[in-house]
Amino acid sequence: MIKQYKINQSPEKVLERAYSHENKNRNRILLIAVTLSIVVMFCIMSTIYGKNQADVLRYIQADGMTVSTYLENGTEDSYAQLKKMSYVKDVGLENRIGKLMNEGQNYATCVALDSKAYEKMVMPSFLEVHGKYPQEADEIMLSVKTLEYLGIDNPKIGMSVFLDFYWNNIFSENNTGNQRFILAGYYIDLRNSITQNSVAYISQRRLQENSIKQFPCRLLIDVDKNFLSGEQIESQLYKDLALSEKQRIVGNDSAAYRAMEETVGGIGIGILLSMIILLALFLFVFNVIYISLDKEIRQYGLLEILGVENRQIRKIVYFPILRLCLIGSVVGGIIACIIVGVVYPLIINRMYQDMGGVRLNVFFPAFLAIACLVTCLMVLFATSFSLHRLKKLTPIQAVKYENIDTIASGRKKSARIVTVKYDFQKKRNPIWRIAWGNVIRSKKKFIITILSLTLGCQIVLMSSVIANGTDFMNKLLENNDFEISLTQNAIRTLIETSTKTEKMVMFDNDMISQGEKEANIPKNKVERIEGFLPIVDEYGQDSIRILDSQNDPLTIIQKLDKNKLDRIEGYVKKNEPLLDIDSFMQRNGVFILHNHLLSEQGAEVAKKKIGKNIGVCDLVPVGTDMSESTSIPLVNCGYIDISKKEFPDLDLMWQGENTVYLIVSENTFSTISKILTKQTFQMHFNVPDKSENETKIELKQWIRRVNMEFQTNGYSEKLNLLSLTCNSDLIASEQKHILVTRFIMWTISTALSFIGIVNYLNTIITDIMTRKREFAIMESIGLTRKQLRWMLTLEGLFYCILIAALLGSVGSGILYVFGICMHNQMEYFTFKYPVGLYIGIIIILILFCTIIPRLIYRRFSTESAAECLRRTSE
Amino acid sequence: MKVFEAISLSKTFVNGDSYLKVLDNVSFVINEGEFIAIKGISGSGKSTLLNIMGGLEYPTQGQIFVNGINIVEMSEEERTRFRLHNIGFVFQNYNLVPVINVIENIMLPAKLIGQKIDEIELKELANRLNIQDKLYHMPNTLSGGQQQRVAIARALFSKPQLLLADEPTGNLDSKTRIDTIHLMRTMCDEYRQTMVIVTHDEQIAEMADRIICIEDGRLVI
Incomplete structure (x- = not known):
């Protein structure tokens, strides 16, 4: 009978097998816990990372490049400095050097990139690319939007296109005007079409052949610090780079940073949330193990009495748990793969389709490995923590172990007996107790x-x-x-070309009345953004010129209502104590608002400009002698960067894009309106939900008619007024x-x-x-x-x-x-x-x-x- | 020849602010092959003394020598190993490992020591304890007496020099009680083992070579 038995097999094996058999239920629960933990962790990690990656790509496509930090007026020296920095992955060269024009309207910015800037920073933002980057002086790469604008619906690589090309430097006349280009490539991008011009890429050879130096140019900086905000990167670069007065670093939040911010509200909160999720999972695994090992403490105590060493007990406990981890990892891995690899894409990609071609890839096998590893570590840690109880007990205590460490019987508590007066007559329900x-x-x-x-x-x-x-x-x-706005292009064209700008109201009351009639714009519920289109005198120009922009921003005066004034007052008092808020509120003061156009050195100069006069006068036709014009002196109360995170929402026209704002209070606005012609930049309004669709159709028709009327005055059919x-x-x-x-x-x-x-x-x-x-x-x-x-x-x-x-x-x-x-x-x-x-x-x-x-x-x-x-x- | 020596053993339990002295300056010697009974009323400290003798609990003060080796100075692991090789236990509530069958329970300490299992000897022991037909049963299917005999077989099979038994017959009827102690005594004699048994039963105590009486933690002569 005994011979049927493997009599000399190792006692650890015998015990391990026996306990595994005995603890079938516990093992099932543990297996479920391990599986569930892996599935949940993998699903959460994959989902968050996948969504994050998709959002990063969306932002990159919208930005038109993978980098969000650049140095304006970068020199060879700064290029060399940047290349040496440990946290700078790559530096690309971008020369915004020319433009393509049509009937006086600039419809594309011409940019020359070096190979690094194109291949690593710009090309990844394209949805599709055909052909290659221009190499020869007469080659060009255009966006499909530009090609459509030019009426080319079926582009072919190598085809000739005739374009009006001009250098940004008006004194460079070589190779300007209408000329033949060869289409080296074309691309589809998703850049914000309202606020940004299309970009046409030209070769660096074109620059060389026209004796245009590569430097200074914009240096695109790929920084290896995605967890830092743009502001933090910018100040780090200012600290580490030796810059001249004209150079300015622009650090926007990277696509990765913004994506993280959108997904979980920022990197810090992301880490906090991950820790909480991990803690929740750990508590889950810990609880399963703690409870299940609880009843086995007596058994282990008994084994200790019999002479089983701790090392052997650990073996008996850990081996089955490790085996469970392994099985759980396989089972969890399979389930997780089915959920994340098959079910998820079916659901999410159906939702994500048509979103600019961004596909949400959520299946990252590396995360599965991490989920398995972390879960197994949690299980092992929880096991070792639970077994630690055994270490603290003598074998006899362990064999009599009962986990009734009630809150009232904590070890440090006094064992004195408290006599409580007990009301024996009082009816109590013992079940509750x-x-x-x-x-x-x-x-x-x-x-x-x-x-x-x-x-x-x-x-x-x-x-x-x-x-x-x-x-x-x-x-x-x-x-x-609904928001009906004047377009920047129309304003610029009118200012630069119209002979009737004197007292010209671009979006006048007649037009608005017509809209009220034709498009049912509700009369009394319309709010307007009003201001002026000023000509700034020479002294005033001094204050504005220190704002460094290559894109020649439009300067407008915008009025703020009481509510917005309170917001800006609060912001200035909290964040910009050096600014002159009193003059702004009471004495024809203006704040100059800009979209991150001051360098560190520029900011120092800007401080000295506070208190200086800025004279503004009304628009006059191009070529008018300005010496006779009446101007109103305004006081420069300081500069405010609207790109700062805390900056309040002030309903600024064109969301700060390529615009410098002279912000005034209502009092100052009234004073200015005596001399300057008041403009309505935008009107916005709400309508009842049920009539929203109808109003939309009518408004679209009316706006189309207004724009067509505007274009009949000799303007391009691509130029819209509203x-x-x-x-x-x-x-x-x-x-x-x-x-x-x-x-x-x-x-x-x-x-x-x-x-x-x-x-x-x-x-x-x-x-x-x-x-x-x-x-x-x-x-x-x-x-x-x-x-x-x-x-x-x-x-x-x-x-x-x-x-x-x-x-x-x-x-x-x-x-x-x-x-x-x-x-x-x-x-x-x-x-x-x-x-x-x-x-x-x-x-x-x-x-x-x-x-x-x-x-x-x-x-x-x-x-x-x-x-x-x-x-x-x- | 001295197998065991306790020198000035004291044991105090601390519970919050209160102290309970269970053993107070206990000293005695046990020679090889002796059958000793430790007698005393409930709460007198006899089980604590047995546990300390087996290295299952630590004395607050004093020394314990087994075969001339001081087990108080040993580490936990050393003590466990020492216990495995030299001391066997029999408890009142049997303390069989419930997840393995009877034969595995009996062989367990011997296997842990690394002894080669002698099947004939095991069978013979099972026969003498009258559990030969229960060898492949699980402990929870046996009666109290049968479980106790398995516990005795386990303690004897690895042939420890010192066998400690804490009220081994406490759960048994009077006839089985006497038979069991007889059997233990016979087996110990055969295997030349020293046995210490804790009891409050006069009849069992009378069967011992020597009786150590304990009262309020002190030895009473």
Whole structure:
């Protein structure tokens, strides 16, 4: 009989196999925990990273290049300095050197790039590229938009195109005017078509042949610090580079930085969120292991008595767990691959289709490896932490181990006996007391369960706050339904070419009345952005010229209403204390607003310009003698960079694009209007939802008619006087992106809350299974099964009350602080406490915490109390 | 020949601010092959003394020599190894490993030492303890007496020099009780083992070569 037995097999093997067999249920739970953790971690990582990558690509395509930092007027010396810097990956050369014109209108900027700038920084932003970058002097690369503008619908590489080319330097006349170019290549891009001109790429040889030096030029800087904001990179570069007065660094937030900000509200919050998610997963795994190893402590104590060394016990414990990790990794990996590799793309890419061709790739096998590794490490850490209990106990203590380290019996607490006056006559329901006692019986289990569930719920609430707060729809819903604006191109063309600019109102009242009649523009609900188109006198020019821009920005005077004045006053007092706010409010003062056009040295010069006069007079036809013109002196109160994060939304015309604003108060505006002709730059209004579509159609027709009338005065048919922005169109174009963002945030929330619930289920199932004998004892002393079920319901209720209280107090505080942080990161972030979700979570918790224990008890209480007692006492 | 020596053993349990002295300056010697009974009422400290003798608990003060080696100065791991090679235990509540069957339970300490299992000897031991037909049963399918006999077989099979038994017959009826102690005594004699048994049963104590009485943590002569 004995011979059938492998009598000399190693005792560790025997024990390990026996324990594995005995702990089948525990192993199943552990396997589920490992699998679930891997699936959730992989799904979350892949989703966030995938969305982030897609957003990065979207931003790169919208920016027209992969880099967001550049140095204006870069010299050979600064090029060399940059190349030596450890955090600068690449430096590209960009010469914005010329333009393509049509009937006096500039429709494309001509740019020459070196190979690095083209291949690494610009080409990746194109949706499609055909041909190659121009190499010869007469070669050119055009965008499909430009080709369409030129009427070329079917471009061919090598075809001849005749274009009006001019150098930006008006004194360079070589090779200017209408000439033949060879189309070396063409591309499709997604650059913001309203605010940016198309770019035509020419060869560097063209520069050489026309004796134009490569330097100074714009140096495109690829910085290896995506986690830093543009502002931080800029100040770092200012610190590290020796620059001349004319040089200026422009550091915008990188595409990666913006994408991260949009996905989770910034890198810092991203890291915090990752830590919380990891903590939630760790608590889940830890709880499973802690509870499951709890009952085995006695067994390990017994083995110690028998002489099994700790090393051998560790082997007995760790081997099966490692095997489970391995199986869990395979099973989790397969499930995760199916979800992320097959199901996700089906759902998300359907949403992401038609969004400029950006496909959301969420399958990154490296993340699967990380998820498996992190989960296994968490499991091993949790195991070693749980086994640590054994180390602290003598074998005899271990063999008698019962985890009833109640909160009241902490080791450091005094053991003195407190005599409480007990009211024996008072009717008390002992079930309540027993239930509460059970809840707090094991301090660690109690804390971990509460923490894990609260954390799970808190993450759901936080995800909801992020999803709702960062929802781009918030920003769009703040917009007006319709905005009718004068176009910058029309203003420039009129100023430069019209002979009737004296007292000219470009968007006049007749036009507006016509709109009211024809397009049902509501008369009394229209708000206007008003201002002036000034000619700035020579002294004033001194103040404006220090703003360094190669694009010749348009200078306008814009009026701010009371509300906007308050905002700018608040901003100046908080952020720009050196500026002269008093003169601005009371004495014809102006703030000069610019879009990041001052270098560090320029900012020093700008300080000296505060208090100087800026004379402005009304528009006059080109060539008019200005000496007779009446001007109004305004006081320069200081410069404000509108690209700063904290800068308030002031409804600036053209969102700061290529414009310098002289901002004035209403009083100053009234004074100026005595001399200068008031202009309406924009009118915006809302209409009732039901008539929005109808109004949109009518407005589009009216605007088309106004533009056609304008073009009949001899202007190009591509030049529009007015442009119409319909918020519903913007919402429609962003809808899919918003949907994806929401979907992703809700996926993460659901995954984490699922983890929280599974954690609770595990706690309850294990708890009820280990308490079978206790239930039998209670039954034997007279408690009915109904009362036992009620006791379990009460225990669940206590958990719910505690979690609800924690979420409502500490959780709400955290959410509020979190909301403030997010708002500081993103101006459009809207904090809204998710009351509905909070109530929903509590209701679900109550259902789970009260019904599940009853069901589990019913499932495991099939034997009679006597049977159970006999079995468990053996 | 001295197998065991306890010198000035004291043990105090601390619970919060209160202290409970369980053993107070206990010293005694046990010679090879002796069958000793430690007798005392409940709470007198006899189980604690046995646990300390086996290195399962630490004394607050004092020294313990087993075969001339001071086990108090050993590390936890050393003590476990020492226990495995030199000391066997039998408990009142048997403490069988529930996940392995009877034969594995009996062989476990011997296997841990690395002894080659002598099948004939094992069978013979099982026969003498009358558990030969229970060898492949799981512990929870046996009666209390059978489980206790398995625990004794386990303690004897690896032939430890010192066998410590804490109320080994506490859960047994009076006839089985006496039979079991007889059997243990016989086996110990055969295997030349020294046995220390904790009991509060006069009849069992009478069967010992020597009785050590303990009262309020002190030896009573």
